[in-house]
Amino acid sequence: MRPARRRWHVGDAINSSTDSAVLTITSINAATGQVGFSVQHQYLDDGLALGNNTTSDTSTIGVTVADDDTQSGSNSTTVVVHNVAPTVALNSVPNISENGVATLTGSYTDIGKLDAHTLTVDWGDPNNSVDSTFAVSAIQNASGTATLHVGDTFTSSTDSTRTDDYVDQCRYRASRFFGAAPVSRRRSGAGQQHDE
Numbered sequence: 001m002r003p004a005r006r007r008w009h010v011g012d013a014i015n016s017s018t019d020s021a022v023l024t025i026t027s028i029n030a031a032t033g034q035v036g037f038s039v040q041h042q043y044l045d046d047g048l049a050l051g052n053n054t055t056s057d058t059s060t061i062g063v064t065v066a067d068d069d070t071q072s073g074s075n076s077t078t079v080v081v082h083n084v085a086p087t088v089a090l091n092s093v094p095n096i097s098e099n100g101v102a103t104l105t106g107s108y109t110d111i112g113k114l115d116a117h118t119l120t121v122d123w124g125d126p127n128n129s130v131d132s133t134f135a136v137s138a139i140q141n142a143s144g145t146a147t148l149h150v151g152d153t154f155t156s157s158t159d160s161t162r163t164d165d166y167v168d169q170c171r172y173r174a175s176r177f178f179g180a181a182p183v184s185r186r187r188s189g190a191g192q193q194h195d196e
């Protein structure tokens, strides 16, 4: 006995059998056989992560409709996915005395969670014009695994004195306090994390 065929109605929702998408029937013309539908898909990034150096990318959306008599029809359209620029918020920096160390805090926001970022600090120091430059990992990868964690540290690829020295000073003080051997200086390249 053949299974009973479902009768579709406008507003019916059909779950995808291969991902989490839902297809909604938006119109049915019984005279012509035309069925309108609506379905959604989230694009986590413009183009292939981790970034492809373009501010927007065009994805081709292909649809194939196969009937139960071995024949099918296909068509395609496109969607342009725009990158969203990061924004930066900075807190005011407490005053310091000469020979002191300024501490900068702030945040950046980019809804493109697969985007990796280069964070550059121009300190405006008239006696040291070298920027601090950091390659910071994306928040997550395409499968949803976190690739950036609170407490991760990144070393400057351009200004070792202002970052490594300060980090090493802190570590030296910490190691003295806790009695461990001082951590030797590391000068890591862009994007590398302190992992010792």
Ligand SMILES: [Ca+2]
Binding pocket: 046, 047, 048, 051, 052, 053, 054, 055, 056, 057, 083
């Ligand atoms: Ca792109």
Ligand SMILES: [Ca+2]
Binding pocket: 045, 046, 051, 083, 084, 112, 115
């Ligand atoms: Ca992007």
Ligand SMILES: [Ca+2]
Binding pocket: 083, 084, 085, 086, 110, 111, 112, 115
């Ligand atoms: Ca972005």
